[in-house]
Amino acid sequence: MGKPDEQPSVHVGTVNSSAIGIGSGNTVTNTNTTTHNSAVPARDPAHEELLLAVRQLRADLDRLVATDTTTVLDAELVSAEEEIEEAGQVSPGRLARLRDALTAAGPSVEVLASGAAAVAAVGSLLGG
DSSP states (O other): OOTTTTTOOOOOOOOOOOOOOOSSOOOOOOOOOOTSOOOOOOOOHHHHHHHHHHHHHHHHHTTSSSOOHHHHHHHHHHHHHHHHHHSSSSOOOHHHHEEEHHHHHHHHHTOOOOHHHHHHHHHHTTTT
């Protein structure tokens, strides 16, 4: 520490996405700013809606007996979710594959409200 009449010192190196309070009676406010290295792309409402529908349908699919078509659908849902989270949107090719997987799994998915929501969200983004 040093001499008895010196104030203790603290050295803090680089801190990211954190808040630090030192001493008594302090107030800490943590406001994280996004940098270009960790930026999450903004999503439009249609992709937010699709992301929600994808997550709900994936949860509902876990309640069904798996078939070949629901397994393929789940894989497409995982890929769509990842693409939205990473890029902020889904490519037209991914949307087309997701639509095809939804159609193929139709009888299994039609009974689920989340399936209808996913079909509607994909159709909205594909323009029909």
